[in-house]
Amino acid sequence: xxxxxxxxxxxxxxxxxxxxxxxxxxxENIPASMRPKSFDLPEGLxxxxxxxxxxxxxxxxxxxxxxxxxxxxxxxxxxxxxRALVSRSEFxxxxxxxxxxxxxxxxxxxxxxxxxxxxxxxxxxxxxxxxDGGTAIFEACMMAIRKTKRSKIIIDExxxxxxxxxxxxxxxxxxxxxxIVPHANGTSDKAALAAAIDKDTAxxxxxNPNFFGVVEDFSDLAAVARENKALTIMSVYPVLASVLKTxxxxxxxxxxGEGQSLGLPLSFGGPYLGLMTCTKALVRQLPGRIAGRTxxxxxxxxxxxxxxAREQHIRRAKATSNICSNQALCALMAxxxxxxxxxxGLRRQAVLSMELARYAQARLTAxxxxxxxxxxxxxxxxxxxxxxxxxxxxxxxxxxxxxxGFPLGRYYKGLENALLVATTDKNTAEQIDRxxxxxxxxx
Amino acid sequence: xxxxxxxxxPGRTGCLPRRPVETADRMLPEALLRPEAPGLPxxxxxxxxxxxxxxxxxxxxxxxxxxxLGSCTMKYNPKFTEEVAAMAGFAGLHPILAQLEGTREWxxxxxxxxxxxxxxxCEITGMSAYTLHPMAxxxxxxxxxxxxxxxxxxxxxKKTKVICPDSAHGTNPASAALAGYKVVNVESxxxxxxxxxxxxxxxxxxxxxxxxxxNTLGLFEPHLEEIVKLLREKDALLYYDGANLNAILGKLxxxxxGFDVVHLNLHKTFGTPHGGGGPGSGPVGVSERLVDLLPxxxxxxxxxxxxxxxxxxxxxxYIAPLYGNFGVVLKAYAYMLRLGREGLERVSExxxxxxxxxxxxxxxxLEIPFDRICMHEFVASAASQAKNGVHxxxxxxxxLDKGHHAPTVYFPLIVKECIMVEPTETESMETLDAFADDLxxxxxxxxxxxDSVTAAPVLLPVERLDETKAARGMVLTEDLAGKA
Numbered sequence: 001x002x003x004x005x006x007x008x009x010x011x012x013x014x015x016x017x018x019x020x021x022x023x024x025x026x027x028e029n030i031p032a033s034m035r036p037k038s039f040d041l042p043e044g045l046x047x048x049x050x051x052x053x054x055x056x057x058x059x060x061x062x063x064x065x066x067x068x069x070x071x072x073x074x075x076x077x078x079x080x081x082x083r084a085l086v087s088r089s090e091f092x093x094x095x096x097x098x099x100x101x102x103x104x105x106x107x108x109x110x111x112x113x114x115x116x117x118x119x120x121x122x123x124x125x126x127x128x129x130x131x132d133g134g135t136a137i138f139e140a141c142m143m144a145i146r147k148t149k150r151s152k153i154i155i156d157e158x159x160x161x162x163x164x165x166x167x168x169x170x171x172x173x174x175x176x177x178x179x180i181v182p183h184a185n186g187t188s189d190k191a192a193l194a195a196a197i198d199k200d201t202a203x204x205x206x207x208n209p210n211f212f213g214v215v216e217d218f219s220d221l222a223a224v225a226r227e228n229k230a231l232t233i234m235s236v237y238p239v240l241a242s243v244l245k246t247x248x249x250x251x252x253x254x255x256x257g258e259g260q261s262l263g264l265p266l267s268f269g270g271p272y273l274g275l276m277t278c279t280k281a282l283v284r285q286l287p288g289r290i291a292g293r294t295x296x297x298x299x300x301x302x303x304x305x306x307x308x309a310r311e312q313h314i315r316r317a318k319a320t321s322n323i324c325s326n327q328a329l330c331a332l333m334a335x336x337x338x339x340x341x342x343x344x345g346l347r348r349q350a351v352l353s354m355e356l357a358r359y360a361q362a363r364l365t366a367x368x369x370x371x372x373x374x375x376x377x378x379x380x381x382x383x384x385x386x387x388x389x390x391x392x393x394x395x396x397x398x399x400x401x402x403x404x405g406f407p408l409g410r411y412y413k414g415l416e417n418a419l420l421v422a423t424t425d426k427n428t429a430e431q432i433d434r435x436x437x438x439x440x441x442x443x
Numbered sequence: 444x445x446x447x448x449x450x451x452x453p454g455r456t457g458c459l460p461r462r463p464v465e466t467a468d469r470m471l472p473e474a475l476l477r478p479e480a481p482g483l484p485x486x487x488x489x490x491x492x493x494x495x496x497x498x499x500x501x502x503x504x505x506x507x508x509x510x511x512l513g514s515c516t517m518k519y520n521p522k523f524t525e526e527v528a529a530m531a532g533f534a535g536l537h538p539i540l541a542q543l544e545g546t547r548e549w550x551x552x553x554x555x556x557x558x559x560x561x562x563x564x565c566e567i568t569g570m571s572a573y574t575l576h577p578m579a580x581x582x583x584x585x586x587x588x589x590x591x592x593x594x595x596x597x598x599x600x601k602k603t604k605v606i607c608p609d610s611a612h613g614t615n616p617a618s619a620a621l622a623g624y625k626v627v628n629v630e631s632x633x634x635x636x637x638x639x640x641x642x643x644x645x646x647x648x649x650x651x652x653x654x655x656x657x658n659t660l661g662l663f664e665p666h667l668e669e670i671v672k673l674l675r676e677k678d679a680l681l682y683y684d685g686a687n688l689n690a691i692l693g694k695l696x697x698x699x700x701g702f703d704v705v706h707l708n709l710h711k712t713f714g715t716p717h718g719g720g721g722p723g724s725g726p727v728g729v730s731e732r733l734v735d736l737l738p739x740x741x742x743x744x745x746x747x748x749x750x751x752x753x754x755x756x757x758x759x760x761y762i763a764p765l766y767g768n769f770g771v772v773l774k775a776y777a778y779m780l781r782l783g784r785e786g787l788e789r790v791s792e793x794x795x796x797x798x799x800x801x802x803x804x805x806x807x808x809l810e811i812p813f814d815r816i817c818m819h820e821f822v823a824s825a826a827s828q829a830k831n832g833v834h835x836x837x838x839x840x841x842x843l844d845k846g847h848h849a850p851t852v853y854f855p856l857i858v859k860e861c862i863m864v865e866p867t868e869t870e871s872m873e874t875l876d877a878f879a880d881d882l883x884x885x886x887x888x889x890x891x892x893x894d895s896v897t898a899a900p901v902l903l904p905v906e907r908l909d910e911t912k913a914a915r916g917m918v919l920t921e922d923l924a925g926k927a
Contacts, residue, residue, distance in 0.1 A: 001786070001789055002521075002781055002782055002786055003518075003519050003521060003714075003868070003869045004789060004790075004793050004868055004869065005869070005870070005871035005872075006793060006796075006871070006872065010871075010872045011796065013872075014796055014797075014800045014872060015796070017800055017803045017804070018796070018799040018800055018803055018816075019803070020799075020816070023792045023796065026792070026795045026796060026799060026816060027694050027792075027795070028816070029663040029665065029816060029818075030663060030691070030694055030695050031668075033668070034667070034668070034695055034699070034700050035694070035695065036569065036693065036694070036695065036696040036699060037569065037696065037699050038566070038569075038696075039566070039567070039693045039696070039784060039788070040566055040784070041563065041566055041567065041779070041783060041784035041787065042780070042783055042784065043783045043784065043785070044780075044781060044782050044783025044784070044785060044786040045780055045781060045783065046781075047521075047523050047781065050523065050527075050777055050780045050781045051523060051526065051527065053780065054527045054530070054556075054773075054776075054777055054780075055530065055532075057532075057552040057555055057556060058527075058530040058531070058532025058533050058552055059532055059552065060532075060551045060552030060555065061532040061533065061536050061549060061550055061551065061552040061553055062548075062549035062550075063531055063532055063535040063536055063549075065549065067537055067540075069537045069539050069540065071539055072764070073537065073538060073539070075535070075537065077460050079457070079458035079488070081458065081488055081491065081492055083529075084492075085491075085492060085495040085496070085499075087525070088495070088496070088499040089504055089505075089506035089507075089716075090499040090500065090502040090503075090504045090506070090507060091498075091499050091502060091504070091718065091719055092504070092520075092716045092718050092719070093504035093505040093506045093507075093520055093716050093717075094502050094503060094504040094505075094717070094718070094719040095510065095512055095515055095517055095717050095719070095720070095848075096717070096719070096720040096721075097719060097720065098512070098849075098851070099503070099839065099840075099843060099848060099849050100905075100908050100910075101840065101843055101900050101903045101904070101905055101906070101907065101908065102502070102503040102508075102843045102848060102849075102900075102903060103501075103502055103503065103719070104444075104498075104501035104502065104903075104904050104905060105498040105499050105500065105501040105502030105719075106502055106719035106720065108444065108446065108498055108501070109495075109498055109719075110719075110720075111446070111919075111920070111921075112446055112447050112448065112921070114919055114920050115446075115448060115920040115921040115922065116481075116483055116484075118920045118922065119481045119482040119483065119922070120481045120483070124920075124923065125919050125920065125923075126919070126920070128720065129721075131578035131579060131582060131721075131722075131763075132578060132763065132764055133764070134761075134763070134764045135578070135582070160764075162761065162764045162765075163764065165760055165761040166760075166761045166762065166763070166764060168760055168761070169589065169738070169759050169760035169761050169762055170585070170589075170762065172589065172592070172593075172759065172760070173589065173592045173622045173623030173624075174621075174623050175623075215471060215475050216475075217474060217475055241481070242477075242480065242481055243467045243471075243476055243477060244471075244475060244476060244477060245474070245475055245476060245477050246477050249477070258764075265534040265535065265770075266534070266535060266536055266537050266538065267528075267533065267534050267536070267769055267770040268533065268536045268537075268538050268541075268550065268553045268765070268766065268769040268770075269538035269763075269764070269765030269766045269767065269768075269769050270578060270722070270763070270765060270766070270767055270768035270769050270770060270771070271578070271721070271722030271724075271768040271769075271770050271771055272764075272768075280923075283917065283919070289720060290919055291919070292913040292914070292916070292917060292918055292919050293913065293916075293918040293919075294908050294909045294910065294912045294913035294916065294918075295908070295909055295912060296905040296906040296907060296908050296909070297906045297907060297909075298906060300905050300906070301444075301905075302904075302905035302908045303908075304908050304910050304913045306910070306913040306914050306917070306919070307914055307917070308914075309914075311613075312581070312613040312614050312616075312617035313612075313613040313614075313854070314613070315613075315617070316607075316613045316616040316617060316626070317607075317616035317617060317619065317620040317626040318620070319613070319617045319620075321617070321621070322581045322584060322585055322614050322617035322618040322620075322621050323579075323581055323582075324579065324580065324581040324612075324613075324614050325579045325580070325581070325717070325720055325721040325722075325723050326720050326721045327718075327720075327721045327722050328717075328718050328719040328720030328721050329716075329718025329719060329720075329721065329722060330718075330721070330722060332718070332719070336491065336495060338483050338484075339447055339457065339483070339484045339486060339491045339494070339495075340457045340458050340488065340491050341457060341458065341459070341460070341483075342455075342456055342457050342483055342484060342485045342486065343480035343481055343482070343483045343485065344456055344459065344480065344485075345456065345457060345458065345459045345460060346480075346481070346483065347467075347480055348459060348460045348461070348462060348463060349460050350467070351463040351465065351466065351467050351470075352460060352461065352462075352463040354463075354465075354467065354470050354471075355463045355464060355465045355470070358465070358470060377471050377472060377475055379471075391543065391544055392544075394543050394544065394545055394546070395543070395544040395545030396545070397545070398543070398544075398545030398546045398548075398549075399545065403537070403540060403543075403546050403549075406539060406543075407543070410542070425460050425461070
């Protein structure tokens, strides 16, 4: 009986104490008419058998290929010590830190994580994380709507289309007006965004670098938003935040991001890590768990979950959000990653990723018929145009063992021939050469 | 203990990636760059390893401590599932490969895991189809509430309200509100939903009832059949909060008895670790009439393998960027394969046995408001101790000194000085006895020397922490310290 410690003798003694004569008697409250119509599951397997089966299934996946897929999810180097530390079961077998004195490890780690993310973004306050970068954008919009008591959200079309779709679904039953401002050939149309802001606007939502990889300065836009008493929400890529002009210095009010790139495995889409930060003025609107510093009776420093009067377990239907759990272990992993790399290592990771992107740009645009979508500054991801539909080219390159990138036509009408190519510090020049050679052959 | 920032030594470096040839200012205009590196800690690898090893020692976890936290199902998390999630074939896979012609073939293993997990969850709960996308239980609730809204909209029904019993998890009303519903409370009678009380608040505007069964008092809802009938008459849907599924595996399938929407907490019932607050995973199952509304994408099996499909015109759309917390789903899948039919049924039997045994052992020392056969958890009350100045919270803190994590306290809100105990099936009789003995000792001391109980904990890294000071001072980062 896997993981059940009871001996036959103990079961009999326990049933005696309870005052019933069989295990089945414990379930007499469930009437016969309600018993399962079927429970047709496979027989249990030994640990070895399950491992063998799953190892065979894992082998059906192909992970050894050269990949230039990004689109918001990036595979960066992770020092092995990160996994070793996060694998300490005192961290991973704990629950939400409801009993602070027995959870100082988790709570101090969250407090430190909040500090690290705030320093990375130059913001005042952070929460203990949200589910993912998309949920963080939705929650940020809800913060803005509550704070401003307005219901219009201006959204840059160069914001990840994946997140825009999440936002559509999650706001479908709410009284919110979303205005999409079209991108300008892969760049954010800042003039049109600014022009769209009016007295009914709760927030303007932008991304840096945007979905096309383009790096922008949104300072002027944030100033226009502020003049109109609207908030600026910015979604950023945390690795590149170590080198780019910070969202805090641009005047953003709420800064969010997908934290996966801070050393989390791609893991086929999750678990990931929603980063959420804001200015001090907005902290009471910030959803989810927040760790705060305090003292015990002897004046020793300690940490607790704080500002809980915002939360669902106290406020129920009136809570700032329904969010209960966060991604604590993922946040811990990102935090350990940041500590292990330090400011120098994180910036090296960012710059190396950008450097490889420039090498890729040079090699790819040397192929006849391949051009840059625009000449805007970019980070580690850029869009090229091809003489053929990009999805056909991706399929052809897959035959050669290369994931060439993300075909932008999947989400942007008119960009069927455009391909988004990403590099990280894990790519090599040799892989980029293979991509270029493959592309030449495919065209 | 110092923070990692206090331990930082300027100029020290940890584990560095290889050095780039270029510098950022040669690739981007200076106006787009930050002038200074972020103030992250500067430490050696050993500094970092020691820091986090020390932090881990200041935590309770299931591997070190009994964790009878009510409604949280803190059972043992099998170790082999960690090995599965770390397999390179799973951990290294970029999710978007599944969406592209040509690379879809590279992810067949992961799609197979998702497809088969959905099939297992359907059989376990009697639902018609599942989405694995919700990333936590409360996210599953929101997804469920959006599905309910989409169903009524499609039917042309005008529905504005969702009923939540007063014993519901706080996330239920919060999720319903987030989906745009007005939340209506229904009061419990004798710890359960009474059909009469329900009928009083049930009208044509009610979209759904959100229900937990067994409920948060650990009681099976005896009027379930009648409740289903009442709701059907108003074309209202029945939502099942799966937080307590651990009690009924193989004993009741919620689909069979008429629930339309179900969320499960994989990290609870299927033993995936909760990591100090997450990640979790909250798949949502639906009855036949809601299948077409499920979020996209969905995994389908065709002759040439597994595919993601997006062409469902009635779908509510995207509730996650990709396919949910795949790594957590994978661990739950491995857990289900390991236990199988008999093993899963045993989970509930032993969880219920343990809860009832502990309930009996505590009878007479703590007030048990609903002293009858319970399911996998039960509620006790420290109301009589509170009269002498020892509250549920004090008892909880005193248990920490004994090396046990505390039960859930002050939930559900409907029981005074509530202490909610969920031992789970993986705990031995010896552990339950030790917990009962320690609790009895604390309660005895609460009579003879109450100050020693209200002073607890004294054996942990910190004594009782000042929560009011934390909320007032709002020191939420190292940099706000002293500025408050």
